[in-house]
Amino acid sequence: MKITVKLFAIGRDLVGKNEVDLTLPDNAVVQQALDQLNTEYPKFRELTTYMIAVNMEYADKSTRLNDGDELAIIPPVSGG
Numbered sequence: 001m002k003i004t005v006k007l008f009a010i011g012r013d014l015v016g017k018n019e020v021d022l023t024l025p026d027n028a029v030v031q032q033a034l035d036q037l038n039t040e041y042p043k044f045r046e047l048t049t050y051m052i053a054v055n056m057e058y059a060d061k062s063t064r065l066n067d068g069d070e071l072a073i074i075p076p077v078s079g080g
Helices: 009-015 030-040 042-046
Strands: 002-007 019-023 051-054 057-059 070-074
Touching (some): 002 030, 019 030, 030 042, 030 070
Antiparallel strands (some): 002 019, 051 057
């Protein structure tokens, strides 16, 4: 199955793209997508704190993914 990973702020900077497409086995979970990101984009490992959303709903690493899903990696926001 294929999913799209949306990256923001420092995540985008580490990977060098706003989004990437991943091919995962059927019945994959978010953790498998994160593992693949870490393998294909080793600098992504520098991002240690982030929230996860699947299809615009907050999710966790055990959330099952489906073909065509959108996985968003949301780093912490700072500002003043």
